Amino acid sequence: xxxxxxxxxxxxxxxxxxxxxxxxxxxxxxxxxxxxxxxxxxxxxxxxxxxxxxxxxxxxxxxxxxxxxxxxxxxxxxxxxxxxxxxxxxx
Numbered sequence: 135x136x137x138x139x140x141x142x143x144x145x146x147x148x149x150x151x152x153x154x155x156x157x158x159x160x161x162x163x164x165x166x167x168x169x170x171x172x173x174x175x176x177x178x179x180x181x182x183x184x185x186x187x188x189x190x191x192x193x194x195x196x197x198x199x200x201x202x203x204x205x206x207x208x209x210x211x212x213x214x215x216x217x218x219x220x221x222x223x224x225x
Contacts (some may be wrong), residue, residue: 149193155176
């Protein structure tokens with residue numbers, strides 16, 4: 135629950151592939167009644183735009199490239215595993 139506010143900021147403001155439908159500031163309000171129908175309707179209307187879809191496709195392609203053999207994530211994970219194997223310390 136604690137990181138959901140930050141996840142929402144990442145998706146809406148940094149990556150710009152989502153829209154906010156809830157609170158815009160972090161709080162510990164356990165009495166929240168949820169999200170109103172009107173807010174969901176407005177969010178759905180905004181998501182229907184092509185800009186977000188295009189950004190999401192670009193991020194998908196970058197992620198796929200990173201995890202393919204030779205990609206940055208693939209290489210980093212391989213190096214990490216090799217470092218663990220080469221470590222003299224026992225876990």
